[in-house]
Amino acid sequence: MKSSQIRVGIAGLGIAGTEFIANVEKHPNMTVSAAATRDPKRREQFEKDFNANAYETIEAMCASDSIDLIYIATPTELHKEHVFIAAENKKHIIVEKPIATSIEEASSMIEICQKNNVHMLVGHSHSFELPIIEMKKIIDSGQIGDVRMINNLYYNDWIYRPRTPEELDTSLGGGVTFRQGSHQFDIIRFLGGGNVRSVRASTGRWDLKRNTEGSHSVWLEFENGVTATAIYNGYDHFHTTELTFGLGEGGPVKSNQPYGNSRKQIENTLSLRMKSNKKIVVAINQFPPNGIIQLIILFSV
Known part of the structure; x- marks a missing residue:
């Protein structure tokens, strides 16, 4: 290992944690x-694969002198506790989004990091994607003038895709506002170029x-005068790709699904379960990928 390398500890080896490992490598x-x-x-598999220590608790891992940074990929309701443990052990932190489920918790996490002089980064990954970076470059160049309005529309079938229980429990950081709004608002903040002064919102x-x-x-208003709207609907009544010539977040959509396809998958599964009175496991591949896209319209003067 080179002395200039950042030594990373992974808290939680679920989907997010294991995906992050590949990027670190x-x-x-x-x-x-x-x-x-x-x-x-x-733990056993991790030690075999990476020739590194695997701990049963985050406390034990954070006490190690061989780690500089902790990536917290544990459930949202545990973020505050785990950030406090990492910060008090003088470890820098990347914490998965959403940072927390309340302003009070998020503020306390920021304060403990400041107190211990460690950096904390929240994992809003979409504002680092190349199309968003290019938008920011165009804005900063001044070639289209100053941005005055940002409108973001996102319609898909999020609520009817295969979900873990916590993804459908608001108190645990579930629902589209916590799970997807955090990306949406981060992109808007990045392009808006400043701090948000006021927020008004309604959820469904x-x-x-x-x-x-x-x-x-x-509806968001920035301190620099920029205003923005963020619309998200995950109820499978309309897909934004109908406005973008079949181009989704991951590129061209493989197939155009019938209206309400994901909702019907859920209804059919429940119907079969009631008829057979047996537990049915819905495989992820029963839900073919849908085209989704961040449609951002910039109005300038």
Whole structure:
């Protein structure tokens, strides 16, 4: 290991944690040095794969002198506790979005990092994507004038895709506003070029069988005078790709699905379950990928 490398410890070896490991391995100035998980099989596999220590607790991992930075990929309701542990052990922090489920928790996390003189970065990844970076370059160049309005529309089937229980529980950071709005608002803030002065919003819970926020309408005003709207609807009534010639977030959409396809998948599964009175496991590949895209319209003068 080079002395200039940042030594990373991974808190949580679920989907987010394991995906992050692959990116760390590609980075010339970072190395995976440790992980923490309660699952003994995952600890054993991690140690074999990376020749690094795997701990049962985050406390034990953060006490190690061989780690510079902790990536917190644990459930949202544990973020505050784990940030405090990392900060008090003088570790820099990357914490998954959303940072927390309340302003009070988020503020306390910022304060503990400031107190211990460590950096904390929240994992809003979309504002680092190349199309968004290019938008920012165009704005900063001044070639289209000053941005005055930003409008962001996002319609898809998020609420009806396969979800873990916490993704459908607002108190645990579930629903589109916590899960997807954090990306949406981060992009708008990045392009808006300043701090937000005021926020007005309304959220929708329109399917009590999946009782969390499935939509929101937000109006933001920046200190520099820019205004923005953020619309998100995950109820599978319309897909934004219909406005973008079939181009989605990951490129061209493979197929145009029938209206409400994901909702019908859920309804059909529930119907079969009731008829057979047996537990049915819905495989992820039963839900083919949908085209989704961030449609951002910039108005300038």
